[in-house]
Amino acid sequence: MNAIEIVNLTKTFGAKRAVDGLNMTVPQGAIYGFIGENGSGKSTTEKLICGLLQPSGGEIKLFGKSHRDQQVRSQTGVLIESPGCFSDYSVWNNLKLQAANLGIKNENEEIRRVLHLVRMDGAASNKFKNCSLGMKQRIGIAFALLGNPKLLVLDEPINGLDADGMRIMREILTDLADSGCTVLISSHILGELEKIATHYGIIRNGQMLKQMTAAQLNADCPTYVALKTADTDKTRAILQQTYGRADVDEQTGEIRVYNGSSADKVANYLFADCGIAVTEIRTAKISLEEYYINLMREGK
Numbered sequence: 575m576n577a578i579e580i581v582n583l584t585k586t587f588g589a590k591r592a593v594d595g596l597n598m599t600v601p602q603g604a605i606y607g608f609i610g611e612n613g614s615g616k617s618t619t620e621k622l623i624c625g626l627l628q629p630s631g632g633e634i635k636l637f638g639k640s641h642r643d644q645q646v647r648s649q650t651g652v653l654i655e656s657p658g659c660f661s662d663y664s665v666w667n668n669l670k671l672q673a674a675n676l677g678i679k680n681e682n683e684e685i686r687r688v689l690h691l692v693r694m695d696g697a698a699s700n701k702f703k704n705c706s707l708g709m710k711q712r713i714g715i716a717f718a719l720l721g722n723p724k725l726l727v728l729d730e731p732i733n734g735l736d737a738d739g740m741r742i743m744r745e746i747l748t749d750l751a752d753s754g755c756t757v758l759i760s761s762h763i764l765g766e767l768e769k770i771a772t773h774y775g776i777i778r779n780g781q782m783l784k785q786m787t788a789a790q791l792n793a794d795c796p797t798y799v800a801l802k803t804a805d806t807d808k809t810r811a812i813l814q815q816t817y818g819r820a821d822v823d824e825q826t827g828e829i830r831v832y833n834g835s836s837a838d839k840v841a842n843y844l845f846a847d848c849g850i851a852v853t854e855i856r857t858a859k860i861s862l863e864e865y866y867i868n869l870m871r872e873g874k
């Protein structure tokens with residue numbers, strides 16, 4: 575069963591189609607990276623999933639049931655924008671208030687559980703206003719985790735975090751997924767997303783452009799040898815002929831060879847057979863960021 579199954583979802587605001595016939599499948603236990611340019615409809619889709627907005631058309635199923643189903647709704651945790659916290663209250667009291675709103679039983683135990691999950695066991699008595707941005711984001715996740723949801727929907731939760739904040743967030747989300755919780759996370763910080771996502775959905779103009787697993791992305795992102803020589807044009811022409819494909823990276827000026835040869839082999843070939851000295855050489859892999867940029871470029 576899928577955690578989220580969306581068919582032909584539409585949401586209009588006046589004449590604007592924010593979500594326009596979107597299809598989306600999020601398997602249970604996935605960390606689903608939801609990617610798209612600003613204004614492509616990510617937040618709107620997430621709000622529709624969580625029942626914060628009403629669809630104009632289409633269907634949303636969560637764990638096989640309508641997303642309007644009360645039981646399913648209670649199993650969905652959400653962090654869209656910042657958590658509604660009182661700045662003069664302690665972290666603990668903010669969570670206590672939220673737990674009461676949700677009618678959660680054994681609230682002290684539950685608050686301890688979620689604070690532990692977000693690595694904030696020692697910070698319960700801190701006033702919310704004195705927490706760092708990273709802590710505030712984690713408190714938002716703690717809010718969303720009250721009641722032990724099976725699905726967590728997070729809208730840009732790592733924006734503005736420093737490296738350490740990102741690492742902690744990564745650990746938290748991976749732990750949650752390991753425990754069986756499905757995580758839908760939108761972010762434009764693709765380098766971070768790539769470290770944790772098991773699935774991806776790329777949205778454009780309110781439509782799903784592409785969905786894939788991390789393994790499929792990996793297969794679509796070949797490794798390559800990147801090198802520089804004194805004569806880029808000549809070298810590229812030679813490599814193109816020998817290896818079938820050789821591109822020049824406009825930004826770095828590197829020539830790239832994709833056929834799977836090792837850096838040593840390519841360098842040796844150029845020097846021994848063609849008399850061309852290689853000045854720099856490395857092996858690299860296409861990143862999610864580059865894949866995404868290429869995909870966006872193709873569509874324009």
Ligand SMILES: Nc1ncnc2c1ncn2[C@@H]1O[C@H](COP(=O)(O)OP(=O)(O)O)[C@@H](O)[C@H]1O
Pocket residue numbers: 587590591592610611612613614615616617618619
């Ligand atoms: N409440 C709203 N009223 C009118 N237009 C909206 C509203 N919410 C979103 N939009 C529009 O819908 C489109 C998608 O927005 P959004 O879902 O926030 O995109 P994203 O999260 O991918 O940046 C944008 O053009 C945005 O301006």
Ligand SMILES: [Mg+2]
Pocket residue numbers: 616617618729
């Ligand atoms: Mg958004």
